[in-house]
Amino acid sequence: MNRTATVLLTALAPVSWGTTYAVTTEFLPADRPLFTGLMRALPAGLVLLALARVLPRGLWWGKAAVLGALNIGAFFPLLFLSAYRLPGGMAAVVGSVGPLFVVGLSAVLLGQRPTTRSVLTGVVAAFGVSLVVLKAAGALDPVGVLAALASAASMSTGTVLTKRWGRPDGVGPLALTAWQLTAGGLLIAPLAFLVEGAPPALDGRAIGGYLYLALANTAVAYWLWFRGIGRLTATQVTFLGPLSPLTAAVVGWAALGQTLTPLQLAGMALAFGATVAGQLRQRPPAAPVQSFSFAEKNARKDSMDVTGVALRR
Numbered sequence: 001m002n003r004t005a006t007v008l009l010t011a012l013a014p015v016s017w018g019t020t021y022a023v024t025t026e027f028l029p030a031d032r033p034l035f036t037g038l039m040r041a042l043p044a045g046l047v048l049l050a051l052a053r054v055l056p057r058g059l060w061w062g063k064a065a066v067l068g069a070l071n072i073g074a075f076f077p078l079l080f081l082s083a084y085r086l087p088g089g090m091a092a093v094v095g096s097v098g099p100l101f102v103v104g105l106s107a108v109l110l111g112q113r114p115t116t117r118s119v120l121t122g123v124v125a126a127f128g129v130s131l132v133v134l135k136a137a138g139a140l141d142p143v144g145v146l147a148a149l150a151s152a153a154s155m156s157t158g159t160v161l162t163k164r165w166g167r168p169d170g171v172g173p174l175a176l177t178a179w180q181l182t183a184g185g186l187l188i189a190p191l192a193f194l195v196e197g198a199p200p201a202l203d204g205r206a207i208g209g210y211l212y213l214a215l216a217n218t219a220v221a222y223w224l225w226f227r228g229i230g231r232l233t234a235t236q237v238t239f240l241g242p243l244s245p246l247t248a249a250v251v252g253w254a255a256l257g258q259t260l261t262p263l264q265l266a267g268m269a270l271a272f273g274a275t276v277a278g279q280l281r282q283r284p285p286a287a288p289v290q291s292f293s294f295a296e297k298n299a300r301k302d303s304m305d306v307t308g309v310a311l312r313r
Contacts, residue, residue: 003232007279010228011240013221015305018247019121022215022255027209029200033080034192039210041072042185045221047180056179061170064179067165070158070186071222077191078151085144094150096129096245099278101156102238109160110234117277118235124240125274132249156238162226163234173227181222240279242271 024043028036079095099122106112131160167176202210246268250256260268 004233006228007236008241009224010232010237011243013225014027014240014244015247016217016221018244019251020213020222021248022251023209023212023217026256027107027205027212029202029206030233031084032200034077034196035199036210036213037080038185038188040218041076041181041188042215043210043214044182044222045181045185046282047215048104048174048219048223049182052178053174054171054175054178057168060179063184064176067158067188068180068183070154070161071180073187074154075151075158076184076188077156078106078147082144082148082151085141085147091262091264095152096126097149098152098156098241099125099235099238101153102159102234105156105160105222106234107164108163112233112235121239121277123276123280125239128267128269128271128274129242129245132264132271133245151298154305159229159238160234163228163232171232174223177223177226180226181218185244199204239275240273246271253282255266 024036082095094128100119103118103122105113107114167173200206225237228240249258249260249264249268253260
């Protein structure tokens, strides 16, 4: 599969995540963020685990637990906490700094030196998202801001570590996704029951909403995401993240009757442009042209002659 097809398939993950807000508000019980996170992660992980039929081995038990905690177990609760405590789309704005986190972490963990273009693209993406989702509001909640930053840092670290560790020999992205969703769901489960109590009563709409979140929004979306991490750079993958709040804005306009102002449309254009720019390959630096003096050329020729004689011997 060519690179463009890989980018487009990976982009379906954040597009799917952009529908989460509408599904949550229209179909699911109110004020149950941890239970919703649990229902997204654990059933999806168990279904994929049954399909993959592969368990971690050796050090990968610990690695799967770490990745599951970063990408799922910590990310989901922190994300929902920030969404409930911050006004409007502030949580999405703070979370949109994720690409900048990945650029920095890639330098430390992957040895990929940050470029001016990647940093500038990350700033433009965050600014574009802010124009789309940010609304006038009062004082910001410090806990909500910290939770939003922590959620972005958690997912960014998980993305970079997923790229650094890769996958065990013979293990595909389906199994890796199953391990992380199951580990993350098991981490959320006791927290959900301790904080929110017994599960709420569910009607047909709620059951349908949870099925959508668990299967399409989580199982398929995260499989595409981790598959993309294996084939693209960590920076390219994370620059697809702004598609999530952009999709949420479009769904709100198309399905929930929300309006889009000219300023929001301009922000969407900026964020989408940054997303496209984030997929462009960096040109490798040109090899320096070496020049030699006449004496140096003769010395190199003599050296090559001696080496040739030695090899013939």
